[in-house]
Amino acid sequence: MTLLSLAIRFLVLLFVISEVVGAPQGKTPSAGQFIPLTRRNQPLRNVSDWAEYAKSLRDATIAKYSSRHVQKRGTGENLYADLSYSDFYGSLAVGTPPYSFDVLLDTGSSDMWIASSACQSMCAGTGNFDSTKSSTFKNLNKNFSVNYSKGYAAGTVGQDVVQMAGFKIPDQTFAVVTTTATNFLRNPVTGIFGLAWQSLAASGAMPFWQALARNGLWNEPLMAFQLTRFSNDSKAGDLEPGGSFTMGYVNESLYTGTIDYQDLPNGQASYWLQEITSMTVQGKPISLPSGSASYAAIDTGTTLVAGPAAGIAAIYAQIPGSQPGTGSWEGFYKYPCNTAVMVEISFGGPKWSVSPDDFVFSSTGPASNECYGAFYTITASGGTPSWIIGDTFLKNVYSVFRYNPPSVGFAALSEIALAMNGKAGGIPSATLGAISATSTLETSAAPTTRTSSAVVFVISAFFVTLVSFVEV
Template sequence: MRFSFVFSITALQALVVALSQPVPLSISLTKKSSLRTADGYVDPASIRAHISSIEAKLQRGAAAFERNTGAAFFSHSLTKRAGSSGSDPLVDSSNTSWFGAISVGTPLQNFTADFDTGSADFFLPGPSCDVQCSGHTLFNPNSSSSAVALGKSFQLSFGDKSTAEGQQYNDTVSIGGLTATAQTLGVASNTSGFLKEKFDGLMGMSFPSLSHFPAEPVFNTLVSQGAVSESVFAFKLASSGSELHLGGVNSALYKGSFTYAPVTKQAFWQIDGDGIWINGNQIVKTFSAIVDTGTTLIVGNSSVVSQFYAAITNATEVQPGIYTLPCNAIPNMSITIGGKAFPLSTDTFNKGPTDSSGKICIGGVQGSDSVGDQFQWILGDVFMRNVYTAFDVGNSRIGFAELA
């Protein structure tokens, strides 16, 4: 009997320990609209505007990296071509932003946030934002007993010339049932255009070196405070069933094993790849790229993208860096990383027709002169919709697996 009693106590202790461990959670993601016009066509001008916003984000991140580390991110100034575990469901806004539910403060106040692996800071609209933030849920730090004013201001600018500025606070942040305490966030008192989006605020998930505050990103705080069992978050991006998984991966959403690529520079999520293929022909050899949930396209250096489309019959550059191709001739494209080829579906490569004829379509790969210094490519939605992607903060690597 004594042995049984000891065994029972031991088993109970093991159960208590197991129950106390952090559980990975998922957040559903949504993406509401697209780069298409109201009549359902793809406007090259909207593609150019999105690329301009990405170029501005690169410049903003590079400036923060230089200020935080004392080292230049790019070897020269960026230029733009003239002319134009738990899971959280995600929603897509303007085909550029994946957003889901978060909560902030004590008691918790509920919001939606764009989860962006291409930036580091977290901010929400504040109570004095007024008309500029109409239609959005405002965070009032005065209504939170855990909010602490830091006496520091912030100002962020975005590619469409919109801005967000205000004051920094520490407060409790809950995401997917996981809680970070004393998390730094910005409370915007003034915005210009940015918060016209479907989501309330922005939550950056890059490395801390890109922070303008500067401060630890929310997921890094979850890791340091032991709120997650694994220092990994993972994305599935799709037309339906999209999610952000925190504290590990969701085994129901992928099949086979992960192929990992080490992060080559802890700023953006930057890795090296082996090649890019079109219709069985290797167009690009070894390359460097960043993986970004905030980019809807695959964006490459303008000169390399020109070579890319030269391999596609009747592809045409209609604006600087913007290419069309026949809708009935969408190529088979694949990207090789870590020795494994990941094919892209024609549905993700084809962004849609330019007019009612349905003959000419916009390609999912477009060019920018701001890409090509420290990395040649940005792998956004057009790539990520074809893979399950795990961002491993602890081991500084990204894993890719086939979607289940």
């Protein structure tokens, strides 16, 4: 092992310790907190499984952004896509006393939704919410229901204390689902935490993050994501450290250079919209329309990248040997696996690269040289964005979502952030995310705190690093 690689591993460990135990004053503001993310690894699949998975992802994205659900988009159209297939999630706590739940952090929707303990076998194994155990829960006597292309969810709307990353809203409105289609949820995720703007919320409620920012409870009016990559790691476990999510500040150790902010087009505070101003594939520019026809939703709750048929076709036209998929692969394109595809996207500032590792969605088998790309076709209508930019892109940048002025920022990942890709470590436990706060898990009578779980995470990271040194 080289001295440089040893130094990078040491810096990664220092980052974990500083984030969890507390960074020096000025680096992590008192009104800014971090929570670790967990990444759920994809299961092993055969050729037919991959085809069905691809179709499900495409159907789910269409359902999430379908014009048929414009008035209900934030309530759950995303759940079929996000809860079943998305990779990254964090934790929050609800009620008095507070109970912890794993939820997907979704910048593509605005409502909070968690499964109720009354959901019984359909939601089994997800640590569901029991409103009768919370002394502060209020039933708003408002029904909640949503249909999907392959499922449904229904329940009621209520209010309760919600805490995340050390911040608290005493009367947050959210949906408590009591029934879903069979096998609708995947353990351990219990629900979704919408991080888009209030205008998308079917409940009409102001999202948790927006209330914090509007009321000046953050040192800086922004939140940020760093996502890790395990898709090309054959040794990845079922659950792996997924990166971090910060509220109220940016972690300067995770990016390099400056953050390039681009305002939301025309101040449209709904989705986190950006206009794609240029795109190159294999170094060659592709033709894109200007204005709203190239608006893209920056969506942490979407796995891949979806776009209009003409734009997607133009991408694959630059890849020799590519062909459109058929059957379950409709909307996707296949291309030779030995081609390293490099895509660069600009939103009015620098060009941001998508790694060839992320451009590959799947291969059709070990004996084949046929891969399918992570960019696929959907049809936008009814004012929904033409492009959906998901984790395929976001794993390659440090992404920042700013309240005022409403904008999205990207920055290049630092060596410390890049060194986390494919590195095993302790899996973050469900906590409040505040050093001084205590969160009681439903499955245990013993309280857990961010400090105690953080120590486990640091010890695990140190053990992995130590083992690596010994192996060398």
